[in-house]
Amino acid sequence: MELTTIWFVLIAVLWVGYFCLEGFDYGVGMLLPVLGKDETRKRQMLSAIGPFWDGNEVWLLTAGGAIFAAFPHWYATLFSGFYLPLLLILVGLILRGVGLEYRGKVDSPAWRARMDAMVVAGSLLPAVLWGIAFSNIVSGVPIDAQMEYAGGFWNLLGPVALLGGLTTLALFLTHGALFVALKTDGALRHDARALALRLGVVAAVLAVAWLTLLHGRTGTPLSWWAAGLAAAALLGGLALAARGREGWAFSGTFVAIALATTSLFLALFPDVMPSSLDPDWSLTATNASSTAKTLGIMTVVALVFTPVMLLYTAWSYWTFRRRISGHHIPTEVHHAAVEPQRPGR
Amino acid sequence: MEALDLARWQFGITTVYHYFFVPVTIGLSLLVALMQTQWMRTRDTRWLRLTKFFGKLFTINFALGLVTGIVQEFQFGMNWSDYSRFVGDIFGAPLAIEALLAFFLESTFLGLWIFGWGRIPEKLHAAAIWLVHIGTLLSSYFILAANSFMQNPVGYRVNPETGRAELTDFLAVLTNPVQLVTFPHVITAAYMTGGAFVLAFALWHLWRPGTPRTDAPMYRRAARLGAVVVLLAGAGSAISGDLQGKIMTEVQPMKMAAAEGLYEDVPEGEGAPFSIITVGTLDGREEVWALTVPKLLSYLATGSLDGAVEGIDHIQERYELTYAGAELTAAEDYRPVIPVTYWSFRLMIGLGLAAMGVALAVLWRLRGSATARDDREEDRPVLRHRLWGWAAGSVLFMPLLANSFGWIFTEMGRQPWLVMGLMTTRTGVSPGTTTGEVLTSMVVFTLLYGALAVVEVKLLLRYGRAGAEQVPEDASYDPADRDDDDAFVFTY
Numbered sequence: 001m002e003l004t005t006i007w008f009v010l011i012a013v014l015w016v017g018y019f020c021l022e023g024f025d026y027g028v029g030m031l032l033p034v035l036g037k038d039e040t041r042k043r044q045m046l047s048a049i050g051p052f053w054d055g056n057e058v059w060l061l062t063a064g065g066a067i068f069a070a071f072p073h074w075y076a077t078l079f080s081g082f083y084l085p086l087l088l089i090l091v092g093l094i095l096r097g098v099g100l101e102y103r104g105k106v107d108s109p110a111w112r113a114r115m116d117a118m119v120v121a122g123s124l125l126p127a128v129l130w131g132i133a134f135s136n137i138v139s140g141v142p143i144d145a146q147m148e149y150a151g152g153f154w155n156l157l158g159p160v161a162l163l164g165g166l167t168t169l170a171l172f173l174t175h176g177a178l179f180v181a182l183k184t185d186g187a188l189r190h191d192a193r194a195l196a197l198r199l200g201v202v203a204a205v206l207a208v209a210w211l212t213l214l215h216g217r218t219g220t221p222l223s224w225w226a227a228g229l230a231a232a233a234l235l236g237g238l239a240l241a242a243r244g245r246e247g248w249a250f251s252g253t254f255v256a257i258a259l260a261t262t263s264l265f266l267a268l269f270p271d272v273m274p275s276s277l278d279p280d281w282s283l284t285a286t287n288a289s290s291t292a293k294t295l296g297i298m299t300v301v302a303l304v305f306t307p308v309m310l311l312y313t314a315w316s317y318w319t320f321r322r323r324i325s326g327h328h329i330p331t332e333v334h335h336a337a338v339e340p341q342r343p344g345r
Numbered sequence: 346m347e348a349l350d351l352a353r354w355q356f357g358i359t360t361v362y363h364y365f366f367v368p369v370t371i372g373l374s375l376l377v378a379l380m381q382t383q384w385m386r387t388r389d390t391r392w393l394r395l396t397k398f399f400g401k402l403f404t405i406n407f408a409l410g411l412v413t414g415i416v417q418e419f420q421f422g423m424n425w426s427d428y429s430r431f432v433g434d435i436f437g438a439p440l441a442i443e444a445l446l447a448f449f450l451e452s453t454f455l456g457l458w459i460f461g462w463g464r465i466p467e468k469l470h471a472a473a474i475w476l477v478h479i480g481t482l483l484s485s486y487f488i489l490a491a492n493s494f495m496q497n498p499v500g501y502r503v504n505p506e507t508g509r510a511e512l513t514d515f516l517a518v519l520t521n522p523v524q525l526v527t528f529p530h531v532i533t534a535a536y537m538t539g540g541a542f543v544l545a546f547a548l549w550h551l552w553r554p555g556t557p558r559t560d561a562p563m564y565r566r567a568a569r570l571g572a573v574v575v576l577l578a579g580a581g582s583a584i585s586g587d588l589q590g591k592i593m594t595e596v597q598p599m600k601m602a603a604a605e606g607l608y609e610d611v612p613e614g615e616g617a618p619f620s621i622i623t624v625g626t627l628d629g630r631e632e633v634w635a636l637t638v639p640k641l642l643s644y645l646a647t648g649s650l651d652g653a654v655e656g657i658d659h660i661q662e663r664y665e666l667t668y669a670g671a672e673l674t675a676a677e678d679y680r681p682v683i684p685v686t687y688w689s690f691r692l693m694i695g696l697g698l699a700a701m702g703v704a705l706a707v708l709w710r711l712r713g714s715a716t717a718r719d720d721r722e723e724d725r726p727v728l729r730h731r732l733w734g735w736a737a738g739s740v741l742f743m744p745l746l747a748n749s750f751g752w753i754f755t756e757m758g759r760q761p762w763l764v765m766g767l768m769t770t771r772t773g774v775s776p777g778t779t780t781g782e783v784l785t786s787m788v789v790f791t792l793l794y795g796a797l798a799v800v801e802v803k804l805l806l807r808y809g810r811a812g813a814e815q816v817p818e819d820a821s822y823d824p825a826d827r828d829d830d831d832a833f834v835f836t837y
Contacts, residue, residue, distance in 0.1 A: 072434060105804055331832065
């Protein structure tokens with residue numbers, strides 16, 4: 001296989017990892033006001049993603065770095081072209097990271113409400129915007145002969161792209177609800193499972209519509225297969241959720257997101273950013289790539305260190321595998337978090 | 346202002362801001378790891394309390410370092426796409442490797458450390474914070490290799506067909522002479538910052554009237570640890586900084602001359618002086634009064650008291666002849682902004698030395714064990730003089746700002762180059778992004794970062810003031826000692 005093809009595949013794998021993993025913590029973040037009916041339930045939900053969300057986000061950073069290293073033109077065109085959506089994604093990631101880390105640092109309802117709002121908004125923005133971005137990447141955007149993005153912000157908000165945003169939103173919500181069902185106990189678990197079923201139906205309808213439109217234009221037999229299997233995995237997961245098999249149901253949405261993402265990359269190949277102006281101006285895995293030297297070095301590094309990273313990531317998930325019940329949430333508050341009593345109140 | 350100026354301002358603002366958190370993360374992860382290891386060895390709960398206290402402050406700091414770091418990676422593509430195209434073949438690899446090797450390690454093991462109290466065996470838990478620290482070192486190495494390429498490009502060739510720089514020798518990029526002296530300089534400066542952080546909070550508690558008398562030995566211990574780290578790291582920083590000066594003279598003579606504002610060549614044998622401060626015109630051409638150390642600049646630049654140092658004017662002439670012909674390297678002026686390089690260089694050194702001075706004073710004052718005099722003064726702070734309060738408040742910022750000024754010197758001193766000798770900053774900016782887009786993102790980031798700074802400082806002060814939590818004498822975090830239904834030690 002060509003080195004450029006290997007790196008196309010590796011970058012697809014990184015995006016698959018990012019969406020499958022961070023997808024559920026975006027979902028949990030957005031569902032905070034819905035499923036977190038009281039403070040204990042909110043804390044159960046947040047603690048379920050607590051040890052993982054930061055590591056999940058590194059998949060995005062690695063995907064970004066890998067695109068830069070392996071396909072500098074793809075990185076340059078995509079990041080300078082999709083300027084405002086990326087700015088919004090960055091703002092979202094900043095808000096949710098701070099919200100998650102600082103929420104428990106001050107023991108006051110007003111403070112927590114602010115941080116919750118940041119977590120919700122910060123999870124919503126990337127969940128929607130990545131769907132929009134990928135829809136545009138696959139269906140093509142105006143790119144000129146100099147490999148520069150020649151459209152504006154509103155070009156990116158076509159109907160199919162918006163449908164893509166809603167699809168990733170619904171998929172991540174379902175994925176997140178199933179994660180809560182899998183990782184918590186008590187009434188929260190049951191509410192989460194019931195909600196996942198309802199969200200899942202919406203996600204399935206949206207996903208089928210979006211993937212059909214997208215692959216209808218640019219699909220290949222393989223990408224159709226991947227999309228079809230994604231839909232099957234999603235429906236299978238929902239059926240298992242209905243039977244109370246949360247672990248298998250979560251695996252179902254996990255596989256569905258993985259296959260849906262794979263179908264996008266299959267439809268894309270060998271382009272990495274097709275031009276809607278002239279096919280000759282499209283960025284491809286060949287004309288956007290680094291030299292074979294760089295790709296070769298990166299391949300060795302990836303082959304050696306990715307398994308190590310996967311091992312300790314798996315170990316972390318294994319370590320925190322237990323369901324979190326209400327009684328696991330500590331009631332005592334750090335002495336610095338307590339709001340000082342103001343005299344006269 | 347044009348998109349170019351705005352993009353430069355945005356890079357400056359977001360990078361200086363991000364770098365307030367980075368040295369604290371690198372330095373404090375080491376100190377917390379040392380504290381936890383001391384607790385494991387001695388089972389002295391004072392070390393455990395310090396571990397938890399500074400660990401809490403560490404996580405408050407880490408959160409902002411993390412979220413502002415993502416902006417850095419995206420920014421190259423968003424605002425500097427032509428630069429990304431030109432050097433992507435070389436510059437992208439260290440960034441990708443940094444994420445794969447370092448960011449996964451840091452974030453996964455920090456998660457294990459924060460949530461792992463009582464849930465993973467104690468030894469593994471202590472190992473987790475050490476791995477976080479190793480992650481910060483790996484991360485520094487790769488990102489500095491990328492930066493060193495910009496200061497002194499090595500291991501590449503420019504492909505005449507594509508006009509892009511291509512990697513020829515990755516090992517050369519990783520062992521760039523600039524990198525080999527910059528990495529120790531940056532790491533020791535980060536250790537100074539971490540040491541000063543611990544010193545500042547411990548000193549403040551020793552000085553503050555409300556600190557329980559029984560806690561004084563614990564804070565004394567922390568203050569001494571912090572002070573020793575500041576001094577050792579400060580010495581390392583001075584030595585590595587000196588080595589950096591020699592390399593800089595070789596590969597970026599303009600930056601060295603700009604550090605002193607030296608316009609005229611100083612020939613072999615005369616010995617160029619170094620001015621501590623100068624009063625004169627801003628660009629330093631005319632001086633009214635200056636406090637100078639004879640021959641010091643020659644020593645800093647060449648290692649010899651009589652070494653020749655090339656002046657700014659001569660280098661400018663030389664660069665015009667060499668570089669003015671090509672689009673990527675042509676510039677009207679090859680001189681950086683001299684007042685910025687001159688003063689940031691001095692502030693870097695001065696603030697670092699000031700931190701070492703405070704550390705030395707604290708060590709002197711706290712020498713010996715608890716002194717007899719302190720024992721008589723029950724229920725009173727150990728250090729009562731108001732100056733110690735000032736020292737506590739200011740020592741926190743000395744190495745932190747020294748780090749900032751050091752980077753401002755390094756990056757502003759490289760101008761007008763983006764990649765020394767290969768590409769000017771002007772030619773690296775994204776051609777397609779509009780002034781409005783860059784302005785929007787600069788305003789958004791500046792406002793957001795400003796608001797977050799307020800929150801962060803409030804939390805740090807709040808947790809810093811509250812002091813170390815009490816823990817039971819026989820505290821154990823071994824999962825075997827816990828019941829499955831017990832509340833976790835920490836959750837969000």
